[in-house]
Every structure is written in C-alpha cells, then in structure tokens.
Amino acid sequence: MAVRRMRYLTPNASHERLGLYCLGAGYQEGVARPSRGRVLDCHAAVFVTAGRGQVRLGDQEVRDVVAPALFWLVPGVPHSYGPDSRGWAEHWVLFGGSATTGYEELGYIPRARPVAQVVDVVPLQQAFLGVAAACHRDGPRTDPVAKELLATSDLGVSSVARQVGYEDPTYFARIFGRKVGLSPTEFRSQQSLTG
Known part of the structure; x- marks a missing residue:
C-alpha cells in the first residue's frame, strides 16, 4: 500500500x-x-x-x-x-x-x-544530511554516524550496521575497517581507552 x-x-x-x-x-x-x-x-x-x-x-x-x-x-x-x-x-x-x-x-x-x-x-551540506556527501556517494553511511554510535552507545555492531544502512554486519565491518583503519570492535575499544 x-x-x-x-x-x-x-x-x-x-x-x-x-x-x-x-x-x-x-x-x-x-x-x-x-x-x-x-x-x-x-x-x-x-x-x-x-x-x-x-x-x-x-x-x-x-x-x-x-x-x-x-x-x-x-x-x-x-x-x-x-x-x-x-x-x-x-x-x-x-x-x-x-x-x-x-x-x-x-x-x-x-x-x-x-x-x-x-x-x-x-552540493549537499553536511548539516542537511548529517554526514559528508562523499559518504552518500560511496554507499551507505559509515564514518561519522557509525563512529558516534560505536563510541557513545552500547549497541552491538549488528545494530550499528542497521542504523547506518547495512543489512549485512559483516559487510559493514569490512567497509568500516577499510575506511577507518580499524574494525568496529577495535574502534570502540580505542574510544573507551581515550574517552
């Protein structure tokens, strides 16, 4: 409908x-x-x-x-x-x-x-989308939103993946690792040590 x-x-x-x-x-x-x-x-x-x-x-x-x-x-x-x-x-x-x-x-x-x-x-503005335009061009959003969720929430990696537009958490982890240089779990651990 x-x-x-x-x-x-x-x-x-x-x-x-x-x-x-x-x-x-x-x-x-x-x-x-x-x-x-x-x-x-x-x-x-x-x-x-x-x-x-x-x-x-x-x-x-x-x-x-x-x-x-x-x-x-x-x-x-x-x-x-x-x-x-x-x-x-x-x-x-x-x-x-x-x-x-x-x-x-x-x-x-x-x-x-x-x-x-x-x-x-x-020329989409980051304030309008919540993330940089390059994130939209390169596929589902990862960097800013995923980083914030991993650093500030207790959501599991699968939940974070769904929140930023990925149905497959393994694929999300692979893309996140490629873009950020750390797995989602490693990134979360690093943030808890520095935060």
Missing part, C-alpha cells in the same frame, strides 16, 4: 511576477502505480530518497533510478516512471514561471541528462 501526500497550488499574479513559483508538491512511499505517458505543462523535480525504479522521458531509453537520485520532468515531454516491485520514496515539486527557461539554458534543468545521483548535481 502506498502512502501519498500532495498539495496543488494556484499562483496569483504577484507570484507569477517573481518568475518562479510552486504549483504543487508531494510525497509518495511504497509501491505506487507507475506514471505512464503523462505530459506536464510545467516543470517538475522528482527526488527519490529510498528504493529504485525506472524513468523514461520522451523517446529516450529507459534509465534506472537508484536513491538518492533526482530527475527532471520538462513541459511537453511524455514521461513514464515508477518504482520496482519493492517500492520507493519520492518527493516531488511542480513549478513554473519565466525563470525556468534561464535555468534550463544554464544547465540547472538538464534535458540531455535528466537523471542524476544527487551528490553529482547538488
């Missing part, structure tokens, strides 16, 4: 004079009905925060979407997209206005490369 929340807005003349205005925003989680052959009369940004699926824009080939990813929908171009059988979480915003042409010309709304890993196109 899918969870859906959405809101549609009608801008007034003051909003339209700003050159960029929101027409709607929403959130969907789970296995939603795929969007097939829809054509918008405005721009949309779709941010997939969990899961995976596919998108097809116009006559382009089908592209895989793996979270975290952002893709753009542009006016007048048919699109189809949706999650795989396990579902995904998506946030979307519809927007319009005269400024969108400028954003397209500057390459901020790329028609040729509409799907991108978020860390490739957006």
Whole structure:
C-alpha cells in the first residue's frame, strides 16, 4: 500500500511576477502505480530518497533510478516512471514561471541528462544530511554516524550496521575497517581507552 501526500497550488499574479513559483508538491512511499505517458505543462523535480525504479522521458531509453537520485520532468515531454516491485520514496515539486527557461539554458534543468545521483548535481551540506556527501556517494553511511554510535552507545555492531544502512554486519565491518583503519570492535575499544 502506498502512502501519498500532495498539495496543488494556484499562483496569483504577484507570484507569477517573481518568475518562479510552486504549483504543487508531494510525497509518495511504497509501491505506487507507475506514471505512464503523462505530459506536464510545467516543470517538475522528482527526488527519490529510498528504493529504485525506472524513468523514461520522451523517446529516450529507459534509465534506472537508484536513491538518492533526482530527475527532471520538462513541459511537453511524455514521461513514464515508477518504482520496482519493492517500492520507493519520492518527493516531488511542480513549478513554473519565466525563470525556468534561464535555468534550463544554464544547465540547472538538464534535458540531455535528466537523471542524476544527487551528490553529482547538488552540493549537499553536511548539516542537511548529517554526514559528508562523499559518504552518500560511496554507499551507505559509515564514518561519522557509525563512529558516534560505536563510541557513545552500547549497541552491538549488528545494530550499528542497521542504523547506518547495512543489512549485512559483516559487510559493514569490512567497509568500516577499510575506511577507518580499524574494525568496529577495535574502534570502540580505542574510544573507551581515550574517552
């Protein structure tokens, strides 16, 4: 079952004079009905925060979407997209206005490369994500969050692994060791000696 929340807005003349205005925003989680052959009369940004699926824009080939990813929908171009059988979480915003042409010309709304890993196109701030962007690019989060959990909690390594996005604690320990230079257990022991 899918969870859906959405809101549609009608801008007034003051909003339209700003050159960029929101027409709607929403959130969907789970296995939603795929969007097939829809054509918008405005721009949309779709941010997939969990899961995976596919998108097809116009006559382009089908592209895989793996979270975290952002893709753009542009006016007048048919699109189809949706999650795989396990579902995904998506946030979307519809927007319009005269400024969108400028954003397209500057390459901020790329028609040729509409799907991108978020860390490739957006300079994410550590304060927003809680960890550095490189941790997102390199896979599930390990360094800051895992270190803090190991140093300040009594959680077992398996629980810490799950907290930072790993289902397999052995794989987590291997990646942690590669990045930090110590196993999770060695790191915890070291912190208890120095803390």
